[in-house]
Amino acid sequence: MYEHYKFQLEPLPYNYDALEPWIDSQTMMLHHDRHLRAYVENLNAALEGYVQYQGLTLQQLLVYPLNLPPKELSKVRNNAGGVLNHQLYFTMMRPGGSSSPCPRTRSALERTFGSLEAFQDIFIQTALGQFGSGYAWLVCDPQGRLKVLPTANQDTTLPMNLYPILGVDVWEHAYYLKYKNKRADYLESWMQIVNWDVVERYYNAYAK
Incomplete structure (x- = not known):
């Protein structure tokens, strides 16, 4: 994923069916290709008119004070959170898992x-x-x-x-x-x- 605007959809680190039987391939495809993609696209759209914030990372968009109208601030924070949370979630799983914590x-x-x-x-x-x-x-x-x-x-x-x-x-x-x-x-x-x-x-x- 790009560090800042315009953000791009990061690919899954495994195949859609890699987590079966625990999570089915259709769920993974919809979750990643539709839900996460929508957050990425909506975040880019929310930032399009705010050049002063386009150099910020996801983490910075969620933490730094942003001088935006309340409605626009909500769009940025909700969609930045959606991107970050989903990317973390997808990395925290792997086929077969790990046997135990390190x-x-x-x-x-x-x-x-x-x-x-x-x-x-x-x-x-x-x-x-x-x-x-x-x-x-x-x-x-x-x-x-x-x-x-x-x-x-x-x-x-x-x-x-x-x-x-x-x-x-x-x-x-x-x-x-x-x-x-x-x-x-x-x-x-x-x-x-x-x-x-x-x-x-x-x-x-x-x-x-």
Whole structure:
């Protein structure tokens, strides 16, 4: 993806059917090629008339003060969040998943939540408890302290100075074709395809 305007749709890091049987190929195609593409195109359209902000990255668009009318600011922030959240989500999965968290991440999870199993339970319950559309995130602060929290719609944790290292999309378009209204089944399956190598990379990048 380009670092700034005009943003482009970043390809999936695997084939559409690579996550089956946990996530079906039709869901992946629609999620990436339609939903994410729409956020990219809408973000570019929202920034088209604002040259002063076209050099900002996604992260900067979400954090820096933008002198925009409220309606235009909402368009930029919602669509920038949609692009960032989806790109993170797609990178946090891989075919077959990773067998377990890498050493530094596992140690931090056990220190914070007591065990990997306890973390997974808290994470899934947080995702189940998100009313309507949104995400559940495992985030860290600059000191490396971990926390699980939800965000609504395409909000991000960056304005809170919290960096997402693992996140699951609980908008219905992420799972409804296969799981219908059974969000819990989707979440249990999703935990089988977590790319813990990427989680470790994000954790090492953000935690001092």
